[in-house]
Amino acid sequence: MLKKVQELVEKVNNYTPESEEDLNSFRIEYLGKKGVLNSLFSSFKEVPVEQKKGVGSSINNLKSLVQEKIEDYKDSFEDEDPVSEIDLSKPVSLDNLGSRHPISLVRNQIVGIFNRIGYTISEGPEIEDDWHNFSALNLPEEHPARDMQDTFFVQTNPDVLLRTHTSSVQVRYMEKKTPPIRTLSPGRVYRNEAISARAHCIFHQVEGLYIDENVSFSDLKQTLLYFAKEMFGEKTKIRLRPSYFPFTEPSAEVDIYLGINTDSDYRITKGTGWLEILGCGMVDPNVLKNCGVDPEKYSGYAFGMGVERIAMLKYGVKDLRLFFENDVRFLKQFDRSV
Numbered sequence: 001m002l003k004k005v006q007e008l009v010e011k012v013n014n015y016t017p018e019s020e021e022d023l024n025s026f027r028i029e030y031l032g033k034k035g036v037l038n039s040l041f042s043s044f045k046e047v048p049v050e051q052k053k054g055v056g057s058s059i060n061n062l063k064s065l066v067q068e069k070i071e072d073y074k075d076s077f078e079d080e081d082p083v084s085e086i087d088l089s090k091p092v093s094l095d096n097l098g099s100r101h102p103i104s105l106v107r108n109q110i111v112g113i114f115n116r117i118g119y120t121i122s123e124g125p126e127i128e129d130d131w132h133n134f135s136a137l138n139l140p141e142e143h144p145a146r147d148m149q150d151t152f153f154v155q156t157n158p159d160v161l162l163r164t165h166t167s168s169v170q171v172r173y174m175e176k177k178t179p180p181i182r183t184l185s186p187g188r189v190y191r192n193e194a195i196s197a198r199a200h201c202i203f204h205q206v207e208g209l210y211i212d213e214n215v216s217f218s219d220l221k222q223t224l225l226y227f228a229k230e231m232f233g234e235k236t237k238i239r240l241r242p243s244y245f246p247f248t249e250p251s252a253e254v255d256i257y258l259g260i261n262t263d264s265d266y267r268i269t270k271g272t273g274w275l276e277i278l279g280c281g282m283v284d285p286n287v288l289k290n291c292g293v294d295p296e297k298y299s300g301y302a303f304g305m306g307v308e309r310i311a312m313l314k315y316g317v318k319d320l321r322l323f324f325e326n327d328v329r330f331l332k333q334f335d336r337s338v
């Protein structure tokens with residue numbers, strides 16, 4: 001018996017636990033209900049009387065040795081507890097947060113600017129019929145101005161198409177509501193154009209419409225000046241050039257003044273310092289009539305702009321295709337807020 005206990009003492013002395021679980025099973029092996037020490041104690045009664053003293057103290061020795069071992073290693077494992085290694089004062093890493101797409105950022109900004117002067121948002125279908133996209137807007141079938149917007153038709157039905165502008169939403173809006181109308185129609189539009197750095201077959205527009213009694217061209221001009229200053233800065237200048245759209249009369253294109261401070265200013269403004277940002281005009285009385293608005297009583301203006309074009313200007317992006325490639329290296333450069 002004494003020999004057996006001595007062997008165990010040696011075994012315990014040589015034992016080094018590798019982990020907390022390891023130490024735990026060691027504890028159960030020795031100190032558990034059916035453990036080594038309990039079985040030694042229960043066979044103690046068979047030990048001859050003259051040996052009892054020696055064997056008894058050696059079993060007690062073994063027990064303290066086991067307890068000490070557990071005590072020693074318990075502490076060393078606690079120090080390695082992963083929770084205590086966490087630095088709670090470290091700043092949170094935001095690396096995996098997504099960012100808004102630049103087109104959404106610019107769209108939201110445009111919408112915000114017009115919201116502040118009372119415009120509400122209206123939306124409509126991307127798959128349109130001929131009436132809402134063309135005919136109601138003074139573009140009857142066979143009208144040559146339809147060529148200004150190369151169109152994707154859906155299947156073989158020439159009456160169903162992908163909208164070429166969000167003016168179609170304004171037609172729907174006028175059909176449903178009575179003036180005063182002040183609405184903004186943001187959305188995706190489609191044109192059958194060759195894809196290049198400056199054009200794409202899918203892009204985004206924001207179009208605005210204001211109809212009330214006595215709305216004049218000077219209201220339009222003032223509203224667009226307000227927009228340009230909010231969007232591009234207080235010092236921004238605008239100019240209106242006469243233009244043509246079938247749904248507005250008179251019509252104009254609006255340029256903002258960028259100046260010629262860099263090579264790129266020179267290139268994108270073709271040496272003039274001015275860059276076109278939107279089309280606009282007074283809604284043609286025929287269009288009002290087509291949409292159920294009395295042109296004798298009401299007048300109004302409309303304007304439309306391409307979101308990609310404004311985003312290119314604002315962020316200095318030289319190739320419009322980047323907005324559609326969803327390359328995270330490009331997208332993550334933009335503001336996370338808004």
Ligand code: PHE
Pocket residue numbers: 164165166167207245248279280281302303304305
């Ligand atoms: N709908 C025109 C376009 O897509 C833009 C526009 C809107 C022009 C309203 C004038 C008035 O090109």
